[in-house]
Amino acid sequence: DAGITQSPRHKVTETGTPVTLRCHQTENHRYMYWYRQDPGHGLRLIHYSYGVKDTDKGEVSDGYSVSRSKTEDFLLTLESATSSQTSVYFCAIRSDSLNTEAFFGQGTRLTVV
């Protein structure tokens, strides 16, 4: 299995609080992605990174920020959590080579109450 771990795996938080999810990889892959998965929508890209300190927005980036200060860690922050951000969040990694597989973390189930 590819070395990718997400933490925490489950979190319940209150509306208005900041939340940070962590994705850690041991594969030295260049690309890292954060997705959210909601019923009827499939996986939607929040942000992705193509290198240390290099990030770009996805289709559902509002209310989220990311940081990548080291190759192995990609952090997703909900600046002020809202109930609409209740979701399952997946991190994925991909190497620099063209047409390579993506490897996914186990997911983080976040509930905002």
Next chain:
Amino acid sequence: KNEVEQSPQNLTAQEGEFITINCSYSVGISALHWLQQHPGGGIVSLFMLSSGKKKHGRLIATINIQEKHSSLHITASHPRDSAVYICAVNRNTGNQFYFGTGTSLTVIP
């Protein structure tokens, strides 16, 4: 309209049946992926295709680039195949993946 469409959305089969899940896409791609997600579980990559056909055990994936269509076949289905199967594509521009909404498969003993 989503760039990647899957059918059917839901599928129930008897153990032993041959199963086909379809994926159509509307953009130019460099590769297509089939992913598997068990209930409450993570996402696992089954296949990556850019042409032709690949086989792994009872799973077979095919792609027709001209028709922008791929199929995932499961032979001799088993209850442990029950999962959501997701089609995803790499566009031939950019670094992102685009996902279908998944096909939920239930195999009944």
